[in-house]
Amino acid sequence: MGKRVLVTGLGSFWGGRVAQALEADPDVDVIIGLDTREPGVQLDRTEYVRVDESYSILSRIVRATQVDTVVHTFLVVDSNQGSSRRMHETNVIGTMNLFAAASQPDSRVRNVVVKSSTLIYGSTHADPVWFREDTRRPAFPSLRVERSLLEVEGYVRDYAADNPHVVVSLLRFSNVLGEDIVTPITKALSLPLVPAVFGYDPRLQFVHEADVVRAIMFVLERDLGGIFNVAGDGLLPWSEVVAICAKRLAPLPPVGRKAVAAVLTRLGVDMPVELMELLTYGRGADNRRLKDAGFCYEHTSAGAVHAFAEATRLRSTVGRPRAYRYERDVENFFRHSPAVVREKGPG
């Protein structure tokens, strides 16, 4: 019998990508995607269920579908994405409900993958250049999004400790770049003048969007439990990132960074406070644990920046392709109508 997988955040960039990768896997029988929004990518056999952001009906879904694998991609790692209350509901309450559902007595869940962020290490002046998975943060987390992720990881750890028969993997991704993803960093790099903090030129690390999906599939296939950093090789200065994108820097004042971030955001430049800190002190995550487990990155940090820069140049000439739009009736027709001739499913 193949796997039955539940994907959270199907409408998000990552949920959609992961569902596509799962559909291509013949070992996966059933894919159920949850989100408040409709999927943003075309999916062939994933079942979409609209839920509220904190997943209050999750235990019913888990019981009814008998899923054995949960891929939790739906975490807010950008403090400008909605209010802090929404972030709390999505991250902390959502994760809490997810694990409550997955730890019901009759639950069949044997595999959980959580997509976290290297944001959890913070970005301060006292940091080491490279964070290993078990490096202690030198400074107390001062940002709300960092504390939110710490709480989420606390639930993950508790769940793993209470359910030793479940393989729990926690992946901490560094900043993602690539052809398609839109983040505050890609928005900043698309501005005519790219924000920088005066007097600082921190080294940053990136991971390519394809490597993110490959890493999630990798730990699922190998049943790899534990915490892993997922980040491309090498660090490069922000000034170099901006130069690769053929842009120029606009220095921001180095003092009162929280206020500067708030003013910029008010002015329409998406500058979350955690990005402001990153542009001051930078961050590096040691990616050797996942490599030692056998994972091969297709892109280095510099490679991810180049991929982004090339895609941006191409788009500036030919424009963005038409976005996919989810039509519930059409999707249900193809999945469930007796009129559709379906080949015997894989597996």
Add this chain to the structure above:
Amino acid sequence: MRPMAAEKSPRGRDRRPKLVAVPHGNGDGEAAAVEDEAAEPGADDDLRLSDVDEWGRSQHLREILATLYDPLYRHWFRVEWEGFDKLPREGGALMVANHAGAIPADAPSIMHGIERDLQRPVYGLADDVFKRIPLVNLGWSRLGGVQAHPDNAYRLLREQQHLVMVFPEGSKGPGKHYSERYQLRRFGRGGFVQIAMRAGVPIIPLAIVGNEETMPIVAKIPTLAKALGLPYAPITANMLVLGPLGLLVPFPAKLRIRVLDPVHLDVPPDQPRYSRSRIMDASEDIRHAIQQELYDMLSRRRSVWTG
């Protein structure tokens, strides 16, 4: 199933235009670059535009500064080394030295001398005060300064076998009054010994004479230091003689640097912890050795200015 197979399929039906819309043989090879790079992960030197390494050091900028600093090194401080041959030509080693002068002239002189004559980079471990100050942090890291964190030191010494310099007195050395010159402060909590033990590298003590007189502290303003978030805010003799210019210009005292015999710590590397007493004993031995060497050098010094 291989991980590749999972990744290929979504790409095929994906809306991403990059590799489909651009013909591969478009001459300049731009579109192919990502794929080339993908074939050989790690070989991304051609993708980099600068030579800034993972520690933030740039060999290029270091060389430019060396050209500017060399006249100062030769004619202003007239740096002279004793026992330079004791410095290793390869392999990691942790150099520890006494630290003095409101803006210490010892660190740049040691780094410059070794990089020039031994042709290998030196990384200096420093307090996070450097990382907090705009521009200062940038210059310091481009020239080889690294945040003094045990993980950084381990990677530099053990995994990359670099030369690393540290001043175990920290800011207590340069921040002391002129009347206490050449009296070594506490060597921290012996962290440098623990780092060398874990990395399995020798400690090379250096004794420097002359740095105390380059920028002597005659008074300190603790309230100003607190307000600026600095470890100390000095009034130096240079300021009294040269006015505001004295903030930056050191006196031309002759710098003499003596390399002591390397200390090999006889413990296995890579242990999670080491005996506190062994650490403190080794730390105190090294401090004592440097202190005795300083007394010896001072007793032979005829003049502050000519040595």
